[in-house]
Amino acid sequence: MLQWPAEGVTRSPYRVMSDPEIYSLEQERIFRGPVWNYLCLEAELPKTGGFRTTYIGDTPIIVARDKDAAVNAMVNRCAHKGAMLCVEAGGTRQNFTCPYHNWTYDLAGNLRGVAFQHGVAGQGGMPADFDLAQHGLERLRTETFQGLVFGTFSDSVEPLEQYLGPGMLANLRRVFHKPLEVLGYHHQTLENNWKLYMENSRDPYHATILHTFYATFKLNRLTMDGGITIEHGGWHSMNYSKGATMREGGYEGTGIRSVVENVGLADPSLIAGRQEFDDGITVAVQSLFPSCVNQQIYNTLALRQIVPLGPLRSELHWTIFGYADDDPELRTMRLKQSNLIGPAGFVSIDDGVIGEWVQRGIGGRGAEASSIMEMGGREIASTTGSRATEATLRGFWQGYRSLMGW
Amino acid sequence: MVTVPEEIRRQIEDLHARYIRVVDDGQWEEWPQLFTETCVYKIITRENFDQGLPLSVMECHSRGMLQDRVTGLRSINVFEPHRYLHQISGLSIESISGHRILCKSNYLVIRTMLDGNMSIFSAGVYLDQVALSSEGARFEQRLVVADSRRIETLLVLPL
Numbered sequence: 001m002l003q004w005p006a007e008g009v010t011r012s013p014y015r016v017m018s019d020p021e022i023y024s025l026e027q028e029r030i031f032r033g034p035v036w037n038y039l040c041l042e043a044e045l046p047k048t049g050g051f052r053t054t055y056i057g058d059t060p061i062i063v064a065r066d067k068d069a070a071v072n073a074m075v076n077r078c079a080h081k082g083a084m085l086c087v088e089a090g091g092t093r094q095n096f097t098c099p100y101h102n103w104t105y106d107l108a109g110n111l112r113g114v115a116f117q118h119g120v121a122g123q124g125g126m127p128a129d130f131d132l133a134q135h136g137l138e139r140l141r142t143e144t145f146q147g148l149v150f151g152t153f154s155d156s157v158e159p160l161e162q163y164l165g166p167g168m169l170a171n172l173r174r175v176f177h178k179p180l181e182v183l184g185y186h187h188q189t190l191e192n193n194w195k196l197y198m199e200n201s202r203d204p205y206h207a208t209i210l211h212t213f214y215a216t217f218k219l220n221r222l223t224m225d226g227g228i229t230i231e232h233g234g235w236h237s238m239n240y241s242k243g244a245t246m247r248e249g250g251y252e253g254t255g256i257r258s259v260v261e262n263v264g265l266a267d268p269s270l271i272a273g274r275q276e277f278d279d280g281i282t283v284a285v286q287s288l289f290p291s292c293v294n295q296q297i298y299n300t301l302a303l304r305q306i307v308p309l310g311p312l313r314s315e316l317h318w319t320i321f322g323y324a325d326d327d328p329e330l331r332t333m334r335l336k337q338s339n340l341i342g343p344a345g346f347v348s349i350d351d352g353v354i355g356e357w358v359q360r361g362i363g364g365r366g367a368e369a370s371s372i373m374e375m376g377g378r379e380i381a382s383t384t385g386s387r388a389t390e391a392t393l394r395g396f397w398q399g400y401r402s403l404m405g406w
Numbered sequence: 407m408v409t410v411p412e413e414i415r416r417q418i419e420d421l422h423a424r425y426i427r428v429v430d431d432g433q434w435e436e437w438p439q440l441f442t443e444t445c446v447y448k449i450i451t452r453e454n455f456d457q458g459l460p461l462s463v464m465e466c467h468s469r470g471m472l473q474d475r476v477t478g479l480r481s482i483n484v485f486e487p488h489r490y491l492h493q494i495s496g497l498s499i500e501s502i503s504g505h506r507i508l509c510k511s512n513y514l515v516i517r518t519m520l521d522g523n524m525s526i527f528s529a530g531v532y533l534d535q536v537a538l539s540s541e542g543a544r545f546e547q548r549l550v551v552a553d554s555r556r557i558e559t560l561l562v563l564p565l
Contacts, residue, residue, distance in 0.1 A: 089453070184454040184461020187556040212482045260481050267470030315556070320461050335460055336467065343557035344449070344464045350484040352560030357486075 001025075004406045009234075009394040010378050011370040014362035016400075017193040023311040029403050030290050031057030034157035036143070036150040036164070038292035038305055039063050039073055041319065043147060043180040044090060049107060052090040054317075055307045056151065061140070062086055062096065063149055066107040071144060073151040074109035074137035085137075089185075096137075109137035145169070146176035148303075164288065165231030167382070171238055171286050174277060175296060179324040183334065186318035188343040192355035194291065194308040197316060198396060200351055201304070202287035204228060204239040204387040205375050208251075208258055210354060213346040215251055215258040217271060219243065219298065220283045223250040227384035233402075234380040234395020235289035239387055243282035243298075244275075270336055273298045274329075287392070289399045297347065299330065300337045312359060318342055373397075410499045418497060418509060418536055421543040426492045429564055434479065437564060438472035442537055445469055446547040449565055452530065453555035463552070463561060472564075479562050490527070490563055491516040505538040506546070513550070515565055528552050528565050 002022065005011035016022050031037065040052040045065040052063045053076055060076035062085065076084050078098040085096040085105070095112065096105045102115035111132045119125025140151040143160035150160055161169060190197060200206065207220060214220040226241030251259045265271070275282075276299060286294040293304040303319045318341070322334045340347045362369070376389025380398055383389060400406075421440065428436045441447060447466040454461050466472050479485075493514040500508040510533055517527035535547035550565045 182459065184459035185555070186451075186461070186463065187453075188560070189556055189558050191559060210484060212484075213478070216482065263477060263481060265470075266473040266477075267468045269467070270471060270474060335462070335465060338461060339465055339471075342463060343559075344561040346478050346482065349478075349560045349562050353485050356559065 002404075002406055004401060005370050007370075008378075009380065009397045009401070010373050012373070012397050013370045015367045017196060017359065017362060018311050018367060020311050022404075023308070025404065026308075027057045027059075029405070030400070032059070032153040033403055034152070034154040035290050035403070036152050036157065036160050036288075037290070038288065038303065039142070039149045039151045041147055041180060041182065041303070041321070042071065042144060042149060043321070044182060044319075045071060045149075047092065049092045049094055050090070051086065051093055051107075053086050053088065054305070056140075056153070057308060060084055061151065062109075062137075063142075063151070064093070064096075064107045070108075071142055071149050072108050073140040073142045073149070074105075075140070077138070078103055079111060079135045079137060080114075105137055109139050111135045111137075146172050147180065148172065148176060163232065164236060167229040167231045168236045168238065168286065168288065171229075171240075171284060172294065174279070175284075175294060175301060180321045181324045181326070183320045183322055183338075186316075186320070186342040188316045188318070188352065189309070190314050190316055190352065190355050191312065192314065192359040193311055194306045194314040195396075195400070196355040196358055197306045197314060197351075198287065198291065198293075199393050200355060201285060201293045202237050202239070202392040202396060203390065204392065205390055206354075207239070207285075209256060210258075210350045211347045212258050212260055212350075213340070216260045216263060217265065218246055219271065219340075219347075221246055221251065222387055223247045225385070226281075226283075226387050228382055228387060228389060228392055230380060230382045230391065230395050232289070233398055234392070235399035236287065237392035237395050238284060238286040239392060240281045240284040241387070242280040244280060270339055271298070273333055273337060276330070287396075289396065295341070297340055298337055299334050300341050301334070302341060410502065414502065414507060414538070415497070415499065417538060417543045418499070418507060418534075421536060421545070422494045422497070422511065426494065430490050430492055432489065434476045434563070437476065438469045441469050441472060441545045441548070443469050445472070445545055446549075447472060447545070447564070448548075449550040449552060449561070451552050451555045455551050463557065464564070475564065483562055485560055485562050486520055488517055488519045488563070490565075491518070494532070507534075507536045507538065507543075509534050509536060513565065525558070527558065528554065528561075530554075 037056045050065045054061050062076045063073045080103045083100045104113040117126050142151045208215045224241040225245035229238045284296045291306045305317045307315045373390040373393045380395045448462040449464040450462045496512045498510050515528045518524045530552040533549040537546045
């Protein structure tokens with residue numbers, strides 16, 4: 001149905017950003033295929049009965065903490081007539097009862113009761129051989145790592161730690177090393193295909209160009225030490241930089257729009273921060289295939305999850321957190337710096353619109369064209385030093401093609 | 407509710423009217439002047455506000471931070487040009503303590519894009535703390551509580 005360009009992963013045909021048939025296939029082969037999807041944080045399920053709702057692609061999901069402290073993930077769909085059981089983002093429940101016909105499930109998704117199972121006054125009811133045990137909620141395989149909950153529909157995908165690989169695990173251990181406290185959520189609709197956001201999130205080439213705030217205020221530049229880490233043949237990647245290592249020059253006088261001259265902050269306390277990781281890394285953006293991003297931008301910490309809403313639209317969910325033991329000064333810094341991120345972030349505002357401009361640009365004739373990703377060569381490999389590369393994007397398309405069979 | 411001298415109500419309504427003119431007519435450099443030097447301005451979604459979560463969509467702790475937001479939208483950030491039309495209604499004055507007024511209003515913001523697409527971009531309440539002085543009324547605090555948890559595409563102009 002699709003002939004991938006002969007150039008391989010240095011090209012991506014724009015048709016994959018708009019074709020409804022391809023969108024449906026992605027649901028099956030990627031989101032319900034052999035991948036681990038980020039679902040929520042264990043910190044959001046502190047007690048028995050704590051639950052969160054989310055999506056894996058188009059499929060609604062409930063994640064709940066059971067009595068034995070186990071975390072279960074189920075499809076948020078009553079086994080009887082298909083109604084969603086929970087519409088809230090989260091909360092606490094003793095069980096999940098469908099409002100339609102009162103079918104009731106426990107925290108593991110087992111069907112515990114059916115209204116009027118034995119009829120009324122001996123009349124009606126379910127057949128005598130109706131077996132509750134055969135009609136639970138559809139369960140997912142789940143695994144947790146450092147307090148992050150992942151789920152999969154696949155029986156064949158490798159264990160989570162093997163799927164993520166040592167380079168990704170290292171950064172997750174680095175960030176999720178002590179108890180968290182969720183500071184709040186953002187939700188942002190994007191008028192573009194979900195993959196345009198995932199490309200953007202792992203693209204170190206654009207970061208210091210489009211995001212003028214970064215380069216102007218020297219928060220992130222390609223003239224800082226840093227690198228990219230790639231795992232699973234490119235499926236997952238991270239790009240990082242160390243603010244204190246910046247060398248002057250490289251941007252000024254190049255004609256690149258990314259540095260605005262003669263601009264200062266009237267209140268620089270916005271970007272006052274603290275070095276809280278001893279490796280000197282000040283910006284680390286980690287992209288986990290297919291749809292999760294873990295970001296540290298100075299003292300802002302967030303997980304982002306992209307949920308597709310059809311081929312042309314998506315919703316980005318942000319979970320912003322700090323640590324439970326933050327001192328008041330650090331907590332204030334995190335909240336002030338949160339002005340850098342989210343739908344109104346000095347850095348991330350620009351990402352809100354850029355995907356939409358691509359989506360509009362590739363309409364019509366664009367469906368026959370492809371994007372070009374040859375910055376830093378044609379390979380997919382980790383590097384230290386230069387981040388003037390698109391190896392991380394080539395890696396995404398490597399994963400995409402292998403799952404889609406192209 | 408308290409009994410409110412007409413003069414105080416009029417000053418706050420004037421402040422709202424100036425706010426609308428400054429934001430909706432693109433006179434953004436004047437927007438920080440409607441706030442006191444040590445003001446607080448936050449946009450927070452109802453989702454976070456009702457759960458007591460501290461995260462805001464936009465959070466300014468001084469007039470300088472408001473000026474920085476103007477710098478951002480004038481010369482740093484990339485976005486598609488658009489304009490707002492504010493409707494502010496239902497001013498209710500909750501308390502008067504000396505020159506400090508606590509009040510609450512509904513707001514509705516219609517956003518119009520370059521291609522003519524118009525939508526209700528945000529609706530919610532303003533929780534305001536207003537200081538009266540000889541120079542007129544100014545916001546000491548404006549908390550914008552947006553009913554929707556969702557922002558469409560991006561938020562760059564102040565609500």
